[in-house]
Amino acid sequence: MAMSVRGEMEKLSVEQLKAVKEQTDLEVNLLQDSLNNIRTATARLELASSALHDLSLRPTGKKMLVPLTASLYVPGTLQDPDQVLVDVGTGYFIEKNMPQAKDYCDRKINLLKSNFEQLVEVASKKKSISDEAGLVLQAKLKQMAPTAQ
Numbered sequence: 001m002a003m004s005v006r007g008e009m010e011k012l013s014v015e016q017l018k019a020v021k022e023q024t025d026l027e028v029n030l031l032q033d034s035l036n037n038i039r040t041a042t043a044r045l046e047l048a049s050s051a052l053h054d055l056s057l058r059p060t061g062k063k064m065l066v067p068l069t070a071s072l073y074v075p076g077t078l079q080d081p082d083q084v085l086v087d088v089g090t091g092y093f094i095e096k097n098m099p100q101a102k103d104y105c106d107r108k109i110n111l112l113k114s115n116f117e118q119l120v121e122v123a124s125k126k127k128s129i130s131d132e133a134g135l136v137l138q139a140k141l142k143q144m145a146p147t148a149q
Contacts, residue, residue: 005129009136014144017137024130031123035116042112049105056081056098 009017058064058081065073084101085093096104 006132006136009133012136014137014140017133017140021130021133021137024126024133028123028126028130031119031126035119035123038112038116038119042109042116045105045109045112049102049109052084052098052102052105055084 009020012020055078058078060078060081062078064076064078066076067073082098083095084098086096086101086104088094
């Protein structure tokens with residue numbers, strides 16, 4: 001397959017090769033951004049799963065600080081450590097028991113890891129196409145250089 005891609009690229013003009021390289025570089029950068037976002041989301045879900053585990057170990061009536069935002073906490077008392085609200089996105093919360101909440105986090109983590117692996121494959125293919133386009137472009141420019149003198 002690599003030879004067929006290179007063969008197809010060698011048929012392109014210098015301008016077309018530059019466009020292909022720019023386009024694939026842009027796609028690689030977008031994929032890298034997506035990979036970073038998935039990494040961040042996975043880390044947040046793993047942190048949430050850990051917090052669920054810690055919460056399940058606390059006794060009823062335990063005084064604690066409840067986060068309202070990333071930097072604002074209010075005092076509260078734990079009423080039922082087995083019932084939690086799960087943020088499912090866009091401002092929606094679902095009440096779940098502890099095993100269901102942990103299962104939700106685990107399923108989301110597995111989905112994100114699967115998507116991450118798929119995106120890594122796509123990004124590496126795009127990167128190799130970009131590299132190949134760069135090599136073919138350099139070779140064509142070297143061929144053109146002696147004729148320009």
